[in-house]
Amino acid sequence: xxxxxxxxxxxxxxxxxxxxxxxxxxxxxxxxxxxxxxxxxxxxxxxxxxxxxxxxxxxxxxxxxxxxxxxxxxxxxxxxxxxxxxxxxxxxxxxxxxxxxxxxxxxxxxxxxxxxxxxxxxxxxxxxxxxxxxxxxxxxxxxxxxxxxxxxxxxxxxxxxxxxxxxxxxxxxxxxxxxxxxxxxxxxxxxxxxxxxxxxxxxxxxxxxxxxxxxxxxxxxxxxxxxxxxxxxxxxxxxxxxxxxxxxxxxxxxxxxxxxxxxxxxxxxxxxxxxxxxxxxxxxxxxxxxxxxxxxxxxxxxxxxxxxxxxxxxxxxxxxxxxxxxxxxxxxxxxxxxxxxxxxxxxxxxxxxxxxxxxxxxxxxxxxxxxxxxxxxxxxxxxxxxxxxxxxxxxxxxxxxxxxxxxxxxxxxxxxxxxxxxxxxxxxxxxxxxxxxxxxxxxxxxxxxxxxxxxxxxxxxxxxxxxxxxxxxxxxxxxxxxxxxxxxxxxxxxxxxxxxxxxxxxxxxxxxxxxxxxxxxxxxxxxxxxxxxxxxxxxxxxxxxxxxxxxxxxxxxxxxxxxxxxxxxxxxxxxxxxxxxxxxxxxxx
Ligand code: FEO
Ligand code: CA
Ligand code: CA
Ligand code: CA
Numbered sequence: 231x232x233x234x235x236x237x238x239x240x241x242x243x244x245x246x247x248x249x250x251x252x253x254x255x256x257x258x259x260x261x262x263x264x265x266x267x268x269x270x271x272x273x274x275x276x277x278x279x280x281x282x283x284x285x286x287x288x289x290x291x292x293x294x295x296x297x298x299x300x301x302x303x304x305x306x307x308x309x310x311x312x313x314x315x316x317x318x319x320x321x322x323x324x325x326x327x328x329x330x331x332x333x334x335x336x337x338x339x340x341x342x343x344x345x346x347x348x349x350x351x352x353x354x355x356x357x358x359x360x361x362x363x364x365x366x367x368x369x370x371x372x373x374x375x376x377x378x379x380x381x382x383x384x385x386x387x388x389x390x391x392x393x394x395x396x397x398x399x400x401x402x403x404x405x406x407x408x409x410x411x412x413x414x415x416x417x418x419x420x421x422x423x424x425x426x427x428x429x430x431x432x433x434x435x436x437x438x439x440x441x442x443x444x445x446x447x448x449x450x451x452x453x454x455x456x457x458x459x460x461x462x463x464x465x466x467x468x469x470x471x472x473x474x475x476x477x478x479x480x481x482x483x484x485x486x487x488x489x490x491x492x493x494x495x496x497x498x499x500x501x502x503x504x505x506x507x508x509x510x511x512x513x514x515x516x517x518x519x520x521x522x523x524x525x526x527x528x529x530x531x532x533x534x535x536x537x538x539x540x541x542x543x544x545x546x547x548x549x550x551x552x553x554x555x556x557x558x559x560x561x562x563x564x565x566x567x568x569x570x571x572x573x574x575x576x577x578x579x580x581x582x583x584x585x586x587x588x589x590x591x592x593x594x595x596x597x598x599x600x601x602x603x604x605x606x607x608x609x610x611x612x613x614x615x616x617x618x619x620x621x622x623x624x625x626x627x628x629x630x631x632x633x634x635x636x637x638x639x640x641x642x643x644x645x646x647x648x649x650x651x652x653x654x655x656x657x658x659x660x661x662x663x664x665x666x667x668x669x670x671x672x673x674x675x676x677x678x679x680x681x682x683x684x685x686x687x688x689x690x691x692x693x694x695x696x697x698x699x700x701x702x703x704x705x706x707x708x709x710x711x712x713x714x715x716x717x718x719x720x721x722x723x724x725x726x727x728x729x730x731x732x733x734x735x736x737x738x739x740x741x742x743x744x745x746x747x748x749x750x751x752x753x754x755x756x757x758x759x760x761x762x763x764x765x766x767x768x769x770x771x772x773x774x775x776x777x778x779x780x781x782x783x784x785x786x787x788x789x790x791x792x793x794x795x796x797x798x799x800x801x802x803x804x805x806x807x808x809x810x811x812x813x814x815x816x817x818x819x
Contacts, residue, residue, distance in 0.1 A: 241712070255748065256810055271291065273373075295322070295805055309766070311360070317417070322777065322785070326349070328787045328788065354382045355413075356415060386499055392596055397447070417509050425490070428488065429511050430485070436482075501592070504535060504598035505595055529612060535559060536560050629654065656736070701718050716759050717756055766812070772794070775794045776792050
């Protein structure tokens with residue numbers, strides 16, 4: 231871990247006013263270029279996007295929906311040419327297709343056609359897009375040999391301790407090693423060997439049907455929240471019907487590793503990193519060369535995890551091709567005195583054995599949540615992104631909210647009951663060592679409006695009325711080690727402001743000060759922030775623009791809350807990746 235550098239430079243951008251409207255706003259002196267929109271052709275032979283003439287076949291070759299994680303992998307060490315790897319987490323059918331929006335979610339599920347479902351499946355997954363900065367603008371390289379779409383149908387292989395286990399087998403795959411596709415890929419990470427890690431999150435939404443009481447997988451299915459489908463896929467595809475394929479859900483909920491430099495390579499679901507509702511998979515190489523991945527399970531009262539590889543990071547991609555298949559997964563326990571411990575999820579130890587129904591490490595990993603609870607991991611307020619500061623080595627945990635926590639359930643690490651606005655925890659590994667068993671921790675900031683005493687927010691007093699936020703979700707560090715946070719859940723009613731990006735001081739007397747940098751269009755959440763290696767471009771992902779400006783309501787293709795980014799009456803809103811640069815050039819912030 232690098233020694234603590236001098237205090238990083240202060241954020242020098244003029245703060246953006248907070249608010250909500252149909253447009254994207256960025257701090258004065260910066261510009262935002264829409265780089266990739268849902269439906270944009272990624273291959274040379276694809277016609278321009280027409281929302282009234284969609285097909286699954288064409289969607290397979292277009293940029294997918296609801297961009298979430300964004301990673302930039304330089305080509306040849308360049309900051310102006312690289313592969314953008316992007317997760318397409320989910321789809322909003324009611325915003326994508328005409329005629330669906332008037333009903334509720336059940337109505338949408340009932341109304342979708344097989345072809346529309348096929349389009350949804352093709353709009354999930356991820357994209358690999360080569361991008362180039364030329365003449366003051368970023369542009370995708372159409373015809374690049376790296377271009378790839380990964381969808382809910384792309385063949386993938388399961389690797390690691392659970393691969394091939396009987397609980398991962400289905401009639402279509404008696405070997406338990408080959409899966410069709412990845413779904414609900416939220417955040418992720420990029421490894422030092424140039425691969426992309428992508429976390430499968432809310433997989434329960436895709437499965438319909440129920441298991442009979444007493445079925446061996448019934449408890450596991452319940453533990454992952456099965457039983458309230460939000461998609462129609464199971465109507466047309468038996469693999470998404472639990473009653474017909476009770477093991478199919480066990481093949482989702484993993485971290486997927488993808489080699490973006492080899493478009494023919496098969497993505498690998500790395501079972502050693504556990505099965506839960508994976509938010510992200512940001513990693514760091516420890517001092518001794520082992521690779522460490524920090525992992526959040528985004529649901530109320532779920533856990534923070536850490537994976538440490540058994541082997542060390544090698545010099546080539548080939549050497550690292552099985553690095554994430556063996557190692558130790560641990561769950562975090564936060565103590566009231568500001569210390570904490572990583573508790574290993576190792577079969578045969580501390581109750582993870584036959585007495586609790588775990589016959590092998592595969593069982594421990596397939597039911598990671600139950601294992602973590604048995605060990606005494608701390609139930610958190612929805613752990614989202616977790617990232618290590620490259621300068622200080624301290625680790626930041628975005629805890630987005632948990633309105634269900636009762637006063638009796640509060641603890642030092644989750645100190646607010648009915649936590650509507652979330653908080654950020656800072657972890658300091660003992661000895662600055664990411665593989666250490668012990669750590670110290672403190673709350674960096676409790677989010678929400680500091681002017682409302684009942685909220686008990688703790689932004690520093692230097693934070694302006696535009697500078698505070700709620701619901702931290704994604705985060706990124708620039709190369710000076712400065713923290714930038716993206717939010718999910720701000721709206722007119724909750725906070726009087728749209729989601730966006732806030733820059734947060736972690737060092738020195740300004741620690742806990744937050745400053746507003748970017749605002750997304752109404753209905754959208756902010757995902758994927760990622761800096762180019764020279765800090766001169768900040769890539770951000772605008773997800774589900776056009777939803778109604780409150781939780782739970784359905785939007786529609788005909789009457790979205792905004793038509794960003796095209797503002798054409800014939801075009802629905804489109805989730806897009808945006809490249810933010812400084813006017814006249816220079817480092818962001
Ligand atoms: Fe997909 Fe945890 O947000
Ligand atoms: Ca999201
Ligand atoms: Ca997220
Ligand atoms: Ca979220």
